[in-house]
Amino acid sequence: MADKCDLCVLGLIILSSLLTGISGxxxxxxxxxxxxxxxxxxxxxxxxxxxxxxxxxxxxxxxxxxxxxxxxxxxxxxxxxxxxxxxxxxxxxxxxxxxxxxxxxxxxxxxxxxxxxxxxxxxxxHVLHVSVSPSSSSSSSSSSSSSSQTEISPGRSVTLSCQLYSYTGFSCDDRVSSEGVELLWVNQTGVDLKTDSRYQILSSSDQYRCFIITLTTTLLNEDNNREWRCQLTHRNQLKTSVRYTVKYSAQADSTTAVNPVHITH
Missing domain, CATH: 2.60.40.10 (Immunoglobulins)
Structure with missing residues (x-):
């Protein structure tokens, strides 16, 4: 019985070492x-x-x-x-x-x-990357773009795709996901945008991007200076984020610049 307990303790020590980043x-x-x-x-x-x-x-x-x-x-x-x-x-x-x-x-x-x-x-x-894909509600919409500064305008639908590129030699579920990595789209006050019905938030993953979270919404006139932020937390600690702010020019029918700001903690 004592031998079994010793093995249990040894197993817990090894498991604890792996979870806390020790043992190489x-x-x-x-x-x-x-x-x-x-x-x-x-x-x-x-x-x-x-x-x-x-x-x-x-x-x-x-x-x-x-x-x-x-x-x-x-x-x-x-x-x-x-x-x-x-x-x-x-x-x-x-x-x-x-x-x-x-x-x-x-x-x-x-x-x-x-x-x-x-x-x-x-x-x-692990690299956090955001791409922007604007599209018009009409049939004359321009092609999508993933550039850092994208021309969009009120009335158009815009999709922000926040992607975490990860590789550790294991599957995402085996390493990164199990270590408490989370992506969220939040507003400028830090409120999760999943709670707002005007935003469609979808999560997915693929072979090389362990986490993909997209935000889709139709721009309104009052979205001028609106800020959205994709933030990455690891074990409940904020690690890095990308902030997007919509800025309209004086004319309502003019284009809109969406510029990324990267914040690493």
Missing amino acids: ADDHVFISSGENVRLSCNNALSDCKSKTTWNYNRHSATVELINKGIKNKDTERHERLSLESDCSLNIKNVTEEDYGSYTCQQWINVTGKDQQQGSDARVSL
Whole structure:
């Protein structure tokens, strides 16, 4: 009986370690597209820049971004990457294509041979991205657009799609969803827009976007300066958000600019 209890306690310790991010679990970083992000290398050595390698993995394809302090110029985003003195990896102007698993390794020379020092430091980068798809209620509507500044006008229907791009080597349900990640569309006072009948809120997911939440509504004249915000919480803590504000010009029939503002906590 005592042996069984010991096994139960051991099982609880292992489970607790996995849930709290110990025992080599990934460090999760949440960021909005368009922002800059810094990924830490937790096992950094002193004077580590010449000893650091950063690898990137997504969908079982591994790309070497930095090899012992030297950037790989064959990658499309090498100009947006930089290595800090503490060996953290900086990524400028993050896009939804940057999501994935990043691994930091430290290498030292021992008797003429390179040898890895310590274990891999893994960081899972999750990117929050919002696209806008305006459409007219008439048959002469313009084509949809996902640009950051979109021309729309009162009377048209607009859809804001808030998407979280995630990859950890496991399914979304196995890792990200189980860790308490939530997306919400709220108004400027923080009230969940699901409570307002004029907004249609739909949630879904696919293979690479663990969370997709869309907001659809028909713009009214009084929507001038109206603010909607997609916010991401992780374990009940606000991590990042994207705010959209509708601004009408003086003429009622003129176009409307919808501009995103990214807020990372």
